[in-house]
Amino acid sequence: xxxxxxxxxxRYEAAAALLGKKWVGLIIRVLMAGPKHFGDFRCxxxxxxxxxxxxxxxxxxxxxxxxxxxxxxxxxxxxxxxxDKGRDLEPVVRTIQEWAETWY
Amino acid sequence: xxxxxxxxxxRYEAAAALLGKKWVGLIIRVLMAGPKHFGDFRCxxxxxxxxxxxxxxxxxxxxxxxxxxxxxxxxxxxxxxxxDKGRDLEPVVRTIQEWAETWY
Numbered sequence: 001x002x003x004x005x006x007x008x009x010x011r012y013e014a015a016a017a018l019l020g021k022k023w024v025g026l027i028i029r030v031l032m033a034g035p036k037h038f039g040d041f042r043c044x045x046x047x048x049x050x051x052x053x054x055x056x057x058x059x060x061x062x063x064x065x066x067x068x069x070x071x072x073x074x075x076x077x078x079x080x081x082x083x084d085k086g087r088d089l090e091p092v093v094r095t096i097q098e099w100a101e102t103w104y
Numbered sequence: 105x106x107x108x109x110x111x112x113x114x115r116y117e118a119a120a121a122l123l124g125k126k127w128v129g130l131i132i133r134v135l136m137a138g139p140k141h142f143g144d145f146r147c148x149x150x151x152x153x154x155x156x157x158x159x160x161x162x163x164x165x166x167x168x169x170x171x172x173x174x175x176x177x178x179x180x181x182x183x184x185x186x187x188d189k190g191r192d193l194e195p196v197v198r199t200i201q202e203w204a205e206t207w208y
Contacts, residue, residue, distance in 0.1 A: 012129045012197075015204035020124035025116045064207075085207045092199045093116075099196045100119035103168075103189045 015092075018063060023048050023056050025093055028082070031066065032090060035081035065089065119196075122167060127152050127160050129197055132186070135170065136194060139185035169193065 018024060023045070030036060030044050041053050057080060060066035065086035071077045082089075122128060127149070134140060134148050145157055161184060164170035169190035175181045186193075 011204040011208040012201050013124065013126060014208060016120065016124035016129060016200050018124070019200070020117065020120035020122070022117060025120060088203055088207065092203045095196045095199045096120050096123070097116050099192060100115040103192065104115040104118060 018059070019089075019092065019096065021056070021059075023052065024060070025096070027053075027056055027060065028065070028086065028089055028093055031080060031082045031086065032093075035079050037077055037079060060086070122163070123193075123196065123200065125160070125163075127156060128164070129200070131157070131160055131164065132169070132190065132193055132197055135184060135186045135190065136197075139183050141181055141183060164190070 026045055026048075027041065030041060038053070041048065042050070045053070057066060057068070061068050063085075064083055066080050067083050069079045069081070071079055130149055130152075131145065134145060142157070145152065146154070149157070161170060161172070165172050167189075168187055170184050171187050171190075173183045173185070175183055
Protein backbone atom coordinates (compact mmCIF):
# COMPACT_ATOMS: atom_id res chain seq x y z
CA UNK A 1 0.00 0.00 0.00
CA UNK A 2 1.38 3.33 -1.01
CA UNK A 3 0.34 6.14 1.31
CA UNK A 4 1.54 9.70 1.18
CA UNK A 5 1.46 10.24 4.92
CA UNK A 6 2.71 13.79 4.77
CA UNK A 7 -0.20 14.94 2.64
CA UNK A 8 -2.84 12.85 4.36
CA UNK A 9 -2.24 14.15 7.81
CA UNK A 10 -3.44 17.76 7.97
CA ARG A 11 -6.35 17.54 5.52
CA TYR A 12 -7.71 14.25 6.79
CA GLU A 13 -7.45 15.42 10.36
CA ALA A 14 -9.12 18.76 9.67
CA ALA A 15 -12.03 16.93 8.04
CA ALA A 16 -12.33 14.19 10.66
CA ALA A 17 -12.03 16.65 13.55
CA LEU A 18 -14.85 18.79 12.14
CA LEU A 19 -17.08 15.75 11.58
CA GLY A 20 -16.43 14.59 15.12
CA LYS A 21 -17.59 17.82 16.72
CA LYS A 22 -20.75 17.52 18.74
CA TRP A 23 -23.91 17.95 16.57
CA VAL A 24 -22.05 18.46 13.28
CA GLY A 25 -23.07 15.08 11.85
CA LEU A 26 -26.68 15.62 12.81
CA ILE A 27 -26.86 19.18 11.44
CA ILE A 28 -25.47 17.90 8.12
CA ARG A 29 -27.99 15.07 8.05
CA VAL A 30 -30.87 17.45 8.68
CA LEU A 31 -29.65 19.66 5.80
CA MET A 32 -29.38 16.66 3.47
CA ALA A 33 -33.18 16.61 3.37
CA GLY A 34 -33.13 20.16 1.90
CA PRO A 35 -32.70 23.83 2.89
CA LYS A 36 -33.73 24.69 6.42
CA HIS A 37 -34.58 27.73 8.50
CA PHE A 38 -33.08 28.21 11.93
CA GLY A 39 -36.32 27.14 13.58
CA ASP A 40 -36.42 23.87 11.63
CA PHE A 41 -33.27 22.69 13.40
CA ARG A 42 -34.80 23.60 16.73
CA CYS A 43 -37.74 21.38 15.82
CA UNK A 44 -35.70 18.43 14.61
CA UNK A 45 -32.90 18.66 17.15
CA UNK A 46 -34.70 19.95 20.26
CA UNK A 47 -31.79 19.14 22.57
CA UNK A 48 -29.42 21.39 20.64
CA UNK A 49 -29.28 24.88 22.18
CA UNK A 50 -29.69 28.00 20.02
CA UNK A 51 -26.25 29.19 21.01
CA UNK A 52 -24.50 25.98 19.96
CA UNK A 53 -26.60 25.69 16.78
CA UNK A 54 -25.52 29.21 15.73
CA UNK A 55 -21.91 28.38 16.51
CA UNK A 56 -21.93 25.14 14.51
CA UNK A 57 -23.72 26.72 11.52
CA UNK A 58 -21.11 29.48 11.53
CA UNK A 59 -18.25 26.95 11.60
CA UNK A 60 -19.84 24.96 8.77
CA UNK A 61 -20.25 28.18 6.79
CA UNK A 62 -16.58 29.04 7.38
CA UNK A 63 -15.63 25.58 6.08
CA UNK A 64 -17.73 26.15 2.96
CA UNK A 65 -20.05 23.28 3.84
CA UNK A 66 -23.16 25.35 4.55
CA UNK A 67 -24.39 28.44 2.66
CA UNK A 68 -26.49 31.04 4.47
CA UNK A 69 -29.01 33.15 2.57
CA UNK A 70 -30.99 36.04 4.03
CA UNK A 71 -34.46 35.90 2.46
CA UNK A 72 -36.20 39.18 1.67
CA UNK A 73 -39.28 38.53 3.72
CA UNK A 74 -40.94 40.19 6.71
CA UNK A 75 -39.85 39.19 9.22
CA UNK A 76 -36.45 38.54 7.67
CA UNK A 77 -35.73 34.82 7.51
CA UNK A 78 -32.44 33.06 7.08
CA UNK A 79 -32.11 29.88 5.06
CA UNK A 80 -29.31 27.34 5.41
CA UNK A 81 -28.40 24.81 2.76
CA UNK A 82 -25.52 22.49 1.91
CA UNK A 83 -23.00 23.62 -0.70
CA ASP A 84 -21.59 21.10 -3.21
CA LYS A 85 -18.79 20.47 -0.73
CA GLY A 86 -21.40 19.83 1.94
CA ARG A 87 -23.52 17.52 -0.20
CA ASP A 88 -20.39 15.55 -0.97
CA LEU A 89 -20.22 14.68 2.73
CA GLU A 90 -23.22 12.36 2.37
CA PRO A 91 -21.17 9.14 1.83
CA VAL A 92 -18.74 10.23 4.54
CA VAL A 93 -21.39 10.72 7.21
CA ARG A 94 -23.12 7.53 6.04
CA THR A 95 -20.02 5.31 6.29
CA ILE A 96 -19.13 6.66 9.74
CA GLN A 97 -22.71 6.05 10.84
CA GLU A 98 -22.81 2.53 9.40
CA TRP A 99 -19.56 1.60 11.10
CA ALA A 100 -20.74 3.07 14.42
CA GLU A 101 -24.07 1.21 14.20
CA THR A 102 -22.34 -2.09 13.44
CA TRP A 103 -19.66 -1.87 16.10
CA TYR A 104 -20.84 0.30 19.00
CA UNK B 105 -35.37 10.92 4.74
CA UNK B 106 -36.09 9.01 7.89
CA UNK B 107 -33.42 9.55 10.51
CA UNK B 108 -33.45 8.30 14.05
CA UNK B 109 -31.62 11.25 15.52
CA UNK B 110 -31.70 9.98 19.07
CA UNK B 111 -29.82 6.79 18.19
CA UNK B 112 -27.46 8.37 15.70
CA UNK B 113 -26.08 10.96 18.01
CA UNK B 114 -23.92 9.25 20.65
CA ARG B 115 -22.58 6.39 18.51
CA TYR B 116 -21.82 8.48 15.46
CA GLU B 117 -20.15 11.12 17.56
CA ALA B 118 -18.06 8.63 19.52
CA ALA B 119 -16.81 7.16 16.25
CA ALA B 120 -16.20 10.47 14.48
CA ALA B 121 -14.50 12.00 17.52
CA LEU B 122 -12.10 9.07 17.75
CA LEU B 123 -11.31 9.21 14.03
CA GLY B 124 -10.66 12.94 14.29
CA LYS B 125 -8.04 12.59 17.01
CA LYS B 126 -4.55 13.53 15.95
CA TRP B 127 -2.70 10.58 14.35
CA VAL B 128 -5.54 8.07 14.68
CA GLY B 129 -6.29 7.99 10.94
CA LEU B 130 -2.63 7.52 10.12
CA ILE B 131 -2.04 4.80 12.71
CA ILE B 132 -5.03 2.90 11.30
CA ARG B 133 -3.73 3.29 7.76
CA VAL B 134 -0.31 1.98 8.72
CA LEU B 135 -1.96 -1.04 10.35
CA MET B 136 -4.06 -1.70 7.26
CA ALA B 137 -0.90 -2.87 5.56
CA GLY B 138 -0.54 -5.62 8.20
CA PRO B 139 0.58 -6.20 11.81
CA LYS B 140 3.25 -3.85 13.09
CA HIS B 141 5.76 -3.61 15.90
CA PHE B 142 6.11 -0.43 17.90
CA GLY B 143 9.27 0.51 16.03
CA ASP B 144 7.56 0.19 12.65
CA PHE B 145 5.30 3.12 13.48
CA ARG B 146 8.31 5.15 14.51
CA CYS B 147 9.78 4.46 11.08
CA UNK B 148 6.65 5.25 9.10
CA UNK B 149 5.43 8.16 11.20
CA UNK B 150 8.69 9.75 12.39
CA UNK B 151 6.97 12.93 13.60
CA UNK B 152 4.78 11.00 16.02
CA UNK B 153 6.33 10.91 19.51
CA UNK B 154 6.66 7.62 21.39
CA UNK B 155 4.51 8.95 24.20
CA UNK B 156 1.63 9.93 21.91
CA UNK B 157 1.95 6.72 19.88
CA UNK B 158 1.60 4.63 23.07
CA UNK B 159 -1.36 6.70 24.15
CA UNK B 160 -3.17 6.34 20.81
CA UNK B 161 -2.48 2.60 20.57
CA UNK B 162 -3.91 2.20 24.05
CA UNK B 163 -7.04 4.16 23.14
CA UNK B 164 -7.49 2.11 19.96
CA UNK B 165 -7.06 -1.06 22.00
CA UNK B 166 -9.70 0.15 24.48
CA UNK B 167 -12.07 0.77 21.57
CA UNK B 168 -11.45 -2.76 20.30
CA UNK B 169 -9.93 -1.47 17.08
CA UNK B 170 -6.37 -2.64 17.71
CA UNK B 171 -5.25 -5.92 19.30
CA UNK B 172 -1.93 -6.09 21.13
CA UNK B 173 0.02 -9.36 21.32
CA UNK B 174 3.18 -9.92 23.34
CA UNK B 175 5.42 -12.22 21.29
CA UNK B 176 7.49 -14.82 23.08
CA UNK B 177 10.82 -13.66 21.79
CA UNK B 178 14.02 -12.32 23.33
CA UNK B 179 13.89 -9.40 23.67
CA UNK B 180 10.13 -9.47 24.14
CA UNK B 181 8.38 -7.80 21.20
CA UNK B 182 4.86 -6.45 21.00
CA UNK B 183 2.79 -6.74 17.86
CA UNK B 184 -0.17 -4.54 17.00
CA UNK B 185 -2.83 -5.50 14.49
CA UNK B 186 -6.33 -4.40 13.50
CA UNK B 187 -9.27 -6.38 14.84
CA ASP B 188 -12.30 -7.05 12.58
CA LYS B 189 -13.80 -3.85 13.94
CA GLY B 190 -10.60 -2.04 13.01
CA ARG B 191 -10.40 -3.51 9.52
CA ASP B 192 -13.97 -2.43 8.96
CA LEU B 193 -12.77 1.17 9.31
CA GLU B 194 -11.05 0.96 5.93
CA PRO B 195 -13.96 2.45 3.90
CA VAL B 196 -14.55 5.02 6.64
CA VAL B 197 -10.99 6.33 6.65
CA ARG B 198 -10.95 6.18 2.84
CA THR B 199 -14.14 8.24 2.33
CA ILE B 200 -13.01 10.89 4.83
CA GLN B 201 -9.66 11.04 3.07
CA GLU B 202 -11.23 11.28 -0.40
CA TRP B 203 -13.53 14.07 0.67
CA ALA B 204 -10.67 15.96 2.34
CA GLU B 205 -8.47 15.60 -0.75
CA THR B 206 -11.23 16.84 -3.03
CA TRP B 207 -12.30 19.80 -0.97
CA TYR B 208 -9.43 21.05 1.19
